[in-house]
Amino acid sequence: MTTLPQSTQKKLGLVIDLDTCVGCHACVVSCKGWNTENYGAPLSDQDAYGAEPSGTFLNRVHSYEVQPEVGPAQLIHFPKSCLHCDDAPCVTVCPTGASYKRQEDGIVLVNEDACIGCGLCAWACPYGAREMDQAAGVMKKCTLCVDRIYNENLPEEDRVPSCVRTCPSGARHFGDLADETSDVSLLVASRDGMDLMPELGTKPVNKYLPPRPKDVVPEFDILAPYLEPVAKTQKGFLGWLDKALEKI
Amino acid sequence: MHPAGSVIIFTVASGLGFGLLTWLGLGLPDTVGWAAFWHYAVGFSLAGGGLLASTFHLGNPQRFLKAFSQWRSSWLSREGCLSVAAMAVLGLFAIGLIFFRVSWQPLGYIGALLAVLTIIATSMIYAQLKTVPRWNHWTTPILFLLLSLGGGALLAFQTLAGLLLLALAGGVQLLAWYLGDGRFQQSGTDIGTATGLGVRGKVRAFEPPHTGNNYLLKEMVHQVGRKHAVKLRFISFIMMILMPIGLLIISQAVPIVILALVLNVIGTFVQRWLFFAEAEHVVGLYYGKR
Numbered sequence: 400m401t402t403l404p405q406s407t408q409k410k411l412g413l414v415i416d417l418d419t420c421v422g423c424h425a426c427v428v429s430c431k432g433w434n435t436e437n438y439g440a441p442l443s444d445q446d447a448y449g450a451e452p453s454g455t456f457l458n459r460v461h462s463y464e465v466q467p468e469v470g471p472a473q474l475i476h477f478p479k480s481c482l483h484c485d486d487a488p489c490v491t492v493c494p495t496g497a498s499y500k501r502q503e504d505g506i507v508l509v510n511e512d513a514c515i516g517c518g519l520c521a522w523a524c525p526y527g528a529r530e531m532d533q534a535a536g537v538m539k540k541c542t543l544c545v546d547r548i549y550n551e552n553l554p555e556e557d558r559v560p561s562c563v564r565t566c567p568s569g570a571r572h573f574g575d576l577a578d579e580t581s582d583v584s585l586l587v588a589s590r591d592g593m594d595l596m597p598e599l600g601t602k603p604v605n606k607y608l609p610p611r612p613k614d615v616v617p618e619f620d621i622l623a624p625y626l627e628p629v630a631k632t633q634k635g636f637l638g639w640l641d642k643a644l645e646k647i
Numbered sequence: 648m649h650p651a652g653s654v655i656i657f658t659v660a661s662g663l664g665f666g667l668l669t670w671l672g673l674g675l676p677d678t679v680g681w682a683a684f685w686h687y688a689v690g691f692s693l694a695g696g697g698l699l700a701s702t703f704h705l706g707n708p709q710r711f712l713k714a715f716s717q718w719r720s721s722w723l724s725r726e727g728c729l730s731v732a733a734m735a736v737l738g739l740f741a742i743g744l745i746f747f748r749v750s751w752q753p754l755g756y757i758g759a760l761l762a763v764l765t766i767i768a769t770s771m772i773y774a775q776l777k778t779v780p781r782w783n784h785w786t787t788p789i790l791f792l793l794l795s796l797g798g799g800a801l802l803a804f805q806t807l808a809g810l811l812l813l814a815l816a817g818g819v820q821l822l823a824w825y826l827g828d829g830r831f832q833q834s835g836t837d838i839g840t841a842t843g844l845g846v847r848g849k850v851r852a853f854e855p856p857h858t859g860n861n862y863l864l865k866e867m868v869h870q871v872g873r874k875h876a877v878k879l880r881f882i883s884f885i886m887m888i889l890m891p892i893g894l895l896i897i898s899q900a901v902p903i904v905i906l907a908l909v910l911n912v913i914g915t916f917v918q919r920w921l922f923f924a925e926a927e928h929v930v931g932l933y934y935g936k937r
Contacts, residue, residue, distance in 0.1 A: 402720045417844075427856070452859050459856035461933055463838075467848035474853060477842060479933065488777065494724035495713035513713050516706020518866065519723055522648070525778045525836075527930035530862045536706020593843040596929065598835050599777050607843055 403490055407505035410577035411543055412483050412604035413563065414586055418611045420570035422462055422476030426562035430458040430480070430541075433561035438546040439511050443534035455532045457481070457541045458562055475610055478571070480562070481528035481541035482595065482603035483507050489520035489529060489540075497538070505577070505604060506545055511537045525599050548573075576604050648779065649869040650923035653703040658769060659915050661697025661730070662791060664690050665762040666799020668737050672759030674752060675805055683744040689802065691734065698730055722775055726768035733761035766795045773922075780830040781926045786823040793819055794887075794915060801891065801908040806899045810892060813911070817888035820918070824880060831927050831937065841932040852935025867928035868936050879921050887914025 434457055435441040444454035458480040466472040483500075487507050490498045497513035498520050500506070509520075516536040521529040529540045544560035547553060557564060563571040574583030583606075586592070592606035633641050668690040670676075671683075678686060702708040715731070717724040737758035743751045770791035773782040793816035800809030838852065839845015891907035891914075927937045 424856075453857075453861050455862070456857075461842075461852065461856050462854035463842055463844060464851045464853040465844050465848045466851070473847075475842075475844060479856075491720045492723065492772075492775070494715075494717050494721045494727065495710065496717050497713075513710065514707065515710045515714060517714075517723065518704070518706075519772065521862070521866065522776055522928070523778060525841075525929045527863045527867070527933060531706060531866075533862070538706075595843055596836055596840050598840060599929075609843065609847070 403485075403487060403500050404502040407485075407500070407502055407577070409504040409575045410483075410485070410604045411504045411506055411548070411574070412576050412583075412606070413480070413543075413560070414572040414574070414576075414583045414592060414606050414608060415478055416570040416572070416590075416608040417475050417477060418570075418608060419568045420460075420476040420478060421568050422460055423567065424460050425565050425567060426478055426571060427456060427458050427460055429561045429565035431456055433544060433547070434539075434542070438542060439509075440532055440535035440537055440539065442539060443532055445533050453533075455530045455539050457528075457530070457539060459527075470613070473610065473613065478562075479526060479528070480605075481507060481543075482526060482601070482605040483541075483543065485602035485604060486600060488523040488525075488599075488601060492519045492523045494519070504575075506543050507540070508542055508545065509538050509540055511535070514538050525596050525601065526603075543573075576606065648923045648926040648928060649866050650920045651704050653700050655916065655919045655923065657697045657701035658791075659697070659912070659919050660693045660700065662766060662769065662795035663798045663802065663912065663915075664693025664695070664697055665730070665733065665765050666795035666797070667802040668694060668733065668799070669759045669762040669766075669796060670799050670803035670805055670808075672737055672740060672755040672757075672762060674750060674755055675803060675808075677750075679744050679748040679750070681745075683741065686803070687737070687741040687745070691738075694730065694734060698727075722768055722771040726765060726772060729761055729765040729768050733758055733765050736761055763792070763796075766792050778929050779926045780834040780836070780929070781827040782922075783834075784823070784826065784830060786819055786826065790816060790819045790823055794918075798908070798911055798915065801904060801911060804901075804904060806895055806904055809907075810895045813888055813892055817884070817892075820884065820888065827925070834929075836929050836932065838932045838935065841929065852933070855934055863930055864934065868931040868934060869924060870936065873924060876921060876925055879917055883914045883917035883921060885914070886910045887918050890914075 431442055442455040446452050461477040463475050463477055464472050465475055483505055487500055490500050495513045495515055497510045499508060514537040516531060518531055520538055529538050532539045548558050559573045563573045572583050572586060574581045576584055578584060587606045590608040592608050594603050671686055671690055702711060714724055714727050718728045736754055740751055740754040740758050743749050767788050770788040774787035777783050793812055797809055797812035797816050800812055838850045842850055844850050891911045894903050894907040931937050
């Protein structure tokens with residue numbers, strides 16, 4: 400059924416730290432690698448070595464410039480993937496029941512064998528989290544690496560989503576956001592984690608940690624008075640030149 | 648949004664087809680035998696042909712049967728179920744008229760109701776999307792319904808009803824354009840809420856995640872042709888509404904009604920192209936686009 404579960408036992412999801420993300424795109428590459436070689440249809444590319452390459456990705460990193468009222472602009476790298484919304488509009492629009500949200504852990508998945516590739520779920524998603532694979536004709540989306548996180552054949556430290564395992568700056572965290580005592584929940588609480596487009600009522604599970612305020616360098620400097628320019632106005636030849644040029 | 652040919656043909660043709668079938672189900676015009684056969688043939692070809700066209704944009708159309716399963720939650724599934732139900736009921740009604748020259752009128756009324764519900768379900772596929780503020784409004788289903796029933800009335804030679812419905816559709820269309828132009832702004836969604844960074848200052852998309860094109864940009868950030876939108880609005884409004892109404896006021900002779908219908912259909916195609924091309928999806932905000 401494509402109706403949403405009333406509630407889920409867990410809310411597995413990601414917490415993404417916009418303060419520490421360096422925009423290296425390692426998560427993008429590792430996601431593409433893992434999800435091409437494992438569960439479901441591979442993430443295909445079209446015209447990969449040609450003039451207009453394009454392809455399917457489940458995770459993409461944008462970069463934004465934020466110009467505050469005062470002070471210098473800030474550059475913020477912004478990874479974006481499925482937010483596994485509690486009130487996921489992509490699930491309820493699906494005509495075939497291919498899209499569903501799991502009652503046990505809240506992961507939003509696509510049953511590719513039932514997907515007719517109509518694309519309506521991608522239209523319903525405000526975040527651009529779903530992409531139609533042009534080779535397989537089915538909808539692809541982040542599975543939260545469902546084939547890693549419960550995989551007992553992997554060493555325990557690898558039982559997290561591929562993007563989280565790969566991130567070199569520790570900007571991505573994985574855990575149960577329904578459990579208020581989990582590491583990710585504590586992180587969200589301490590850093591004022593936020594929702595994307597909360598006004599659309601999707602109730603995303605994934606949270607974003609806003610960048611910390613920049614350090615302000617104190618103006619006070621003990622040597623500053625001694626380093627003031629001595630000659631306020633030019634004298635001699637340069638002074639004459641300055642005046643002469645100004646008169647022209 | 649990308650104005651895909653298959654979806655434009657689907658909404659225009661099946662809208663017109665179910666509009667005609669609604670009138671036929673109501674017993675207007677009251678025909679039997681061969682006359683009824685040709686009326687229903689046109690209705691079923693348009694409705695069925697439109698539905699068939701809609702399968703052309705599917706990635707895996709061979710699994711279409713599964714699309715009838717989720718009517719409890721999905722408008723797209725409801726549309727599929729209702730369209731089949733409408734055609735089945737009206738098919739039985741038509742068999743009575745064509746082969747037995749009897750009118751099982753209750754069946755016709757049920758079929759007409761199902762045809763109307765099908766048109767509404769089609770429009771709700773678009774109107775339900777909060778991600779496209781222009782569509783997410785009550786004018787969308789009303790406009791689809793009025794245009795379908797108006798065009799259907801011309802096809803069924805119900806000229807007075809057609810005249811009134813097209814006039815109403817014209818009014819709702821103007822309102823939809825007027826309100827639609829401000830809907831994105833009024834939705835309160837902007838690059839600031841999309842990134843959550845709006846409280847910190849003015850947000851600008853600095854660098855996209857990829858240098859090439861992708862599915863999201865092709866499908867939902869379609870900007871080609873919007874520059875001619877105003878001209879196309881004039882063209883569609885004149886052909887879809889004003890000229891058919893003018894012609895029907897002058898004369899209601901058969902060739903004039905056919906001419907009015909042809910103009911209306913061409914105008915509706917232009918209107919439907921604009922319906923998609925002008926619709927802006929909020930995902931464009933992540934790319935600094937609308």
